Amino acid sequence: MDLLSLSHFIVLLFLIATALAAIIVEDLLSAIIIYSAYSFTIAFTYLIFRANDVAMTEAAVGAGVTTILFIAAFCKTKGKESDLVNHEAHEGHGEKTK
Amino acid sequence: MNNSLIVKVVSQKMVPFIIMLGASIILHGAATPGGGFQGGVVIGAAYILFALGIDAKTARLRLPVIKVKIVESAGVLIYAFTGLGGILLGSNFLANKIVLFPPQGEPGGLFGGGTLIPITIGVGIHVACTVASLYYAFVEYEGEPKPDKETE
Amino acid sequence: MKRSVAVILFAVFAVCMIVVVLHLYPVGDPRLPGYADFIPAEIPSEEIPRRADSVATYYNRNSARDVGGTCVIASVILDYRGYDTLYEATVLFTAVIACLALIGKDHHHE
Amino acid sequence: MIARFDYIAAVILFSIGLYALVVKPNLIKKLIGLNIIETSVYLFLIASGDVRLGIYTNQWAASNVIDNPQRAVQGLEPMINPIPSALVLTAIVVSVCVTAIALSVVVKLYQHYGTLDAREIASLKG
Numbered sequence: 310m311d312l313l314s315l316s317h318f319i320v321l322l323f324l325i326a327t328a329l330a331a332i333i334v335e336d337l338l339s340a341i342i343i344y345s346a347y348s349f350t351i352a353f354t355y356l357i358f359r360a361n362d363v364a365m366t367e368a369a370v371g372a373g374v375t376t377i378l379f380i381a382a383f384c385k386t387k388g389k390e391s392d393l394v395n396h397e398a399h400e401g402h403g404e405k406t407k
Numbered sequence: 408m409n410n411s412l413i414v415k416v417v418s419q420k421m422v423p424f425i426i427m428l429g430a431s432i433i434l435h436g437a438a439t440p441g442g443g444f445q446g447g448v449v450i451g452a453a454y455i456l457f458a459l460g461i462d463a464k465t466a467r468l469r470l471p472v473i474k475v476k477i478v479e480s481a482g483v484l485i486y487a488f489t490g491l492g493g494i495l496l497g498s499n500f501l502a503n504k505i506v507l508f509p510p511q512g513e514p515g516g517l518f519g520g521g522t523l524i525p526i527t528i529g530v531g532i533h534v535a536c537t538v539a540s541l542y543y544a545f546v547e548y549e550g551e552p553k554p555d556k557e558t559e
Numbered sequence: 560m561k562r563s564v565a566v567i568l569f570a571v572f573a574v575c576m577i578v579v580v581l582h583l584y585p586v587g588d589p590r591l592p593g594y595a596d597f598i599p600a601e602i603p604s605e606e607i608p609r610r611a612d613s614v615a616t617y618y619n620r621n622s623a624r625d626v627g628g629t630c631v632i633a634s635v636i637l638d639y640r641g642y643d644t645l646y647e648a649t650v651l652f653t654a655v656i657a658c659l660a661l662i663g664k665d666h667h668h669e
Numbered sequence: 670m671i672a673r674f675d676y677i678a679a680v681i682l683f684s685i686g687l688y689a690l691v692v693k694p695n696l697i698k699k700l701i702g703l704n705i706i707e708t709s710v711y712l713f714l715i716a717s718g719d720v721r722l723g724i725y726t727n728q729w730a731a732s733n734v735i736d737n738p739q740r741a742v743q744g745l746e747p748m749i750n751p752i753p754s755a756l757v758l759t760a761i762v763v764s765v766c767v768t769a770i771a772l773s774v775v776v777k778l779y780q781h782y783g784t785l786d787a788r789e790i791a792s793l794k795g
Contacts, residue, residue, distance in 0.1 A: 318671075321678040328682050328705050332689040337697055344701050351708050358675075358719040360754045361440035362632045363711070365432075366761050369448040374538055375704065375768055377455060381545035382697065382772040386779040437628035442637070444762060479655070483648050490641065501641040503626055520628035523637050530648060537651050541769055544658040545776075565692045573684035577677050585672035586716050615750045622751075635755040647759050654766035661773040 317357055324350050337383055345376040418460025425453035429535070436527035437520030443530025450531070451538025458542065472543055475536050482533025489525045675716040682709035694786045696775045700768060707764045711757045718753030 327347040334340045348371030355364040433446035458466035493502030503521040518524055618635055626634040636644050670677075682705055689702025775785070782790050 314671075318674065321674060325678060325681055325685070328685045331701055331705070332685060332693065332698060337695070340698065340701060344704065347705070348708070351712060354712060355715055358715045359749050360715045360718070360757070362442065362445075362630075363715060363754050363757050363761070365441055365445045366448075366758055367708075367711075369445050369452070370761055370765055371704075371708070373452050374448060374541070374765060378541065378545055378769055378772050379697065379700070381542075382776055385545070385776050386697075386785055436630075437633050437637075438630060440630055440632070442630075442633050444758070479652070483645075483652060486645055486648060490645070501638070501645075503638050520626060520634075521638075523626065523628050523633060526637050526641070526644075527633070530644065533648055534651065537655050540655045541658060544655070544663040544773065545769075562692065565688065569684050569688045572687070573681055576680040576683070580676040580680055581670070581673055583673065583676060583717075586675045586719065615752050618751050631751045632754045632758070635751050636758055640755065643759055647762050650763060650766055654769050657770050658773045661770075662776050 320350065320354055320357065324354060341376060341379045341383060345372050348372045348375065415460050418456050422453050422457045425456065426450055429453065433527055433531035434517060437523040438517065443527040444534050447531040447534025448538055450535035454539045455542050470539065475539050479533055479536035479540060482529045482536065485529030485532070486526050489522050489529065676713060679709045679713040679716065682712065694788050696785050696787055700771055704764065704768060711760065714753040714757055718750035
């Protein structure tokens with residue numbers, strides 16, 4: 310395995326790690342920012358596959374517009390993370406609506 | 408909105424350069440990777456940066472919603488009328504290179520693509536105004552009604 | 560408990576899909592579907608232009624002559640498939656209209 | 670296994686996104702999972718459209734006119750399949766539209782019910 314395919318392998322592992330982190334993290338704003346990092350990483354993966362147009366579109370849209378839309382919706386919904394499983398750990402962080 | 412001075416000044420000074428980057432991406436859409444959608448998103452992001460740096464109401468005064476909607480419709484109409492030009496010159500809808508609708512240049516040049524350049528400019532205008540409209544719809548909506556406690 | 564059951568179920572799902580995926584050609588193989596009828600290596604090179612059956616091969620060879628743009632993908636999405644991009648712009652327009660209708664403020668009655 | 674690791678990564682990303690879409694109760698988390706599913710499908714298509722054959726070269730160097738396709742098959746001329754790139758470009762735009770409309774529906778649901786939990790929203794009446 311030469312150096313280029315090794316770096317390709319590492320990028321794919323980082324992609325899976327960011328995707329896992331984006332859905333495991335309880336804080337919603339952190340999840341949205343990690344999703345932005347995931348989107349940028351997958352744009353780099355498209356660049357490895359020589360799809361330059363798709364890489365540009367994904368970097369502009371996924372890391373830019375989609376993140377802005379998610380953060381806007383997060384700010385409008387006041388960011389209640391209501392994953393009920395770890396709710397006791399986040400008791401002091403913010404109270405529920407009802 | 409009480410942004411710091413650095414954020415306010417830098418976000419205002421960076422806007423023309425970002426718009427020039429987006430225009431470059433749009434105008435070279437037929438020759439290099441990139442095109443109307445990518446450059447349009449970059450220009451819309453420049454507007455979002457402008458609106459985030461200063462007050463949202465001031466940004467809306469600079470670029471009113473009704474003008475955004477008109478220009479957004481005009482972008483799609485540029486595309487459609489470019490296609491209709493093919494019909495007027497005696498060929499199919501969206502015909503290219505047969506009817507020589509704009510004068511052809513060298514392949515790889517800025518105007519080498521025939522109808523590609525007007526179509527790309529139309530799509531770029533449309534997408535830039537679309538991103539600005541989405542920003543209007545999502546961010547700048549104030550005075551929302553509080554969630555009703557007695558809904559259940 | 561319920562969450563661990565879900566994790567196991569989706570792990571089984573992933574393993575099944577990986578087993579399917581391992582039967583495909585490897586990444587970068589010219590026998591992949593887009594290039595399935597691309598030129599085999601044993602055909603002499605003077606017969607090659609008659610073998611351009613695949614649409615991807617056609618685009619790669621003839622887009623500069625047909626359209627005039629240097630970028631193949633721009634030629635494909637704006638000229639060969641121009642209706643696609645036109646209605647894609649319509650989809651964007653419809654999405655903006657729907658968002659403004661759902662959560663937008665009415666700017667005409669201020 | 671190593672040669673097909675791109676497909677395997679796409680499948681794993683699909684499973685992660687589907688897990689988030691089904692199990693997570695938060696609506697914005699569900700939408701993040703939906704976006705992960707979409708990007709995994711794009712990764713699969715792009716990976717199947719790349720014909721690398723040994724060397725990495727830049728696409729827009731000479732990809733428009735292939736003088737000798739025999740050399741392209743042997744990996745001496747750069748080429749990719751333009752069809753998956755064009756399809757994915759269209760699909761990314763549609764995914765942005767889907768995300769925008771879904772987020773506006775989420776905001777509307779929050780204004781009506783006061784919560785983002787899908788189970789609470791399903792248990793509440795009107």
